[in-house]
Amino acid sequence: MKNEYLLLTPGPLSTSETVRQAMLKDWCTWDDDYNKEIVEVIRAKLTKLATEHEGYTSVLMQGSGTASVEATIGSSMGPNDKLLVVDNGAYGARIAQIADYLNIATHVVAPGEVSQPSLDKVKTALEQDASITHVAIVHCETTTGMLNPIEAVATLAKEYDKIVILDAMSSFGGIPMDIGDLGIDFMISSANKCIQGVPGFGFVVAKQSELEKCKGRARSLSLDLYDQWHCMQANHGKWRFTSPTHTVRAFYQA
Numbered sequence: 001m002k003n004e005y006l007l008l009t010p011g012p013l014s015t016s017e018t019v020r021q022a023m024l025k026d027w028c029t030w031d032d033d034y035n036k037e038i039v040e041v042i043r044a045k046l047t048k049l050a051t052e053h054e055g056y057t058s059v060l061m062q063g064s065g066t067a068s069v070e071a072t073i074g075s076s077m078g079p080n081d082k083l084l085v086v087d088n089g090a091y092g093a094r095i096a097q098i099a100d101y102l103n104i105a106t107h108v109v110a111p112g113e114v115s116q117p118s119l120d121k122v123k124t125a126l127e128q129d130a131s132i133t134h135v136a137i138v139h140c141e142t143t144t145g146m147l148n149p150i151e152a153v154a155t156l157a158k159e160y161d162k163i164v165i166l167d168a169m170s171s172f173g174g175i176p177m178d179i180g181d182l183g184i185d186f187m188i189s190s191a192n193k194c195i196q197g198v199p200g201f202g203f204v205v206a207k208q209s210e211l212e213k214c215k216g217r218a219r220s221l222s223l224d225l226y227d228q229w230h231c232m233q234a235n236h237g238k239w240r241f242t243s244p245t246h247t248v249r250a251f252y253q254a
Ligand SMILES: *Cc1c(COP(=O)(O)O)cnc(C)c1O
Pocket: 010, 011, 064, 065, 066, 067, 091, 138, 139, 140, 141, 142, 167, 168, 169, 170, 190
């Protein structure tokens, strides 16, 4: 099968020969040739691919894409914050479920699986509930293929001064966008969707000033987005805990 027809298919995609070849060498999670020459290069490229704006940075996180979503929700929201979730499919519902597990208050706007979210409903919620601090939306609802109106929702969220979290798992690298233009604060994707690496880690491209506010907020040690970022930042690409080295090397290739 040709890869271009697979861009928006869910789940791990078919990887190329060179990507698979890249995994034949062993790497050490402490070595400079891994951290500086692979991890740091990937971080810089991801940031650049996400936006031309200054002030953005990226962090890689072990686990499937959901772990990165959970790390972002769990680390970016303070104890009294409230999340507006746009849910029109399985992955929007998963964001609401993550918030539920973490005891984070939510307001869910759920138009059903085959409808675009009502901007009026989002606006009304933002207008009437001042306790909402963050807005989360999925870019491409992979199960239905529905593309959500992220520009309109992000613009609205920014009018009300909210933090915007975008799950762009199945669109980043496939559908052009500049998250800086859109005012997105946290954008999440993973190794094995459009970029066609192998599964094993996700990544978050974030506005650095907002990421810095996540310090000490995480509800989970291993999913502490700030701490992971800080470790990579301070130690030239060093992951806090064992890094999925082969997967990362394959991603570099992809
Ligand atoms: C695939 C996907 C996820 C979840 O990713 P996993 O790697 O399966 O955890 C989340 N959101 C969207 C939009 C996806 O396509």
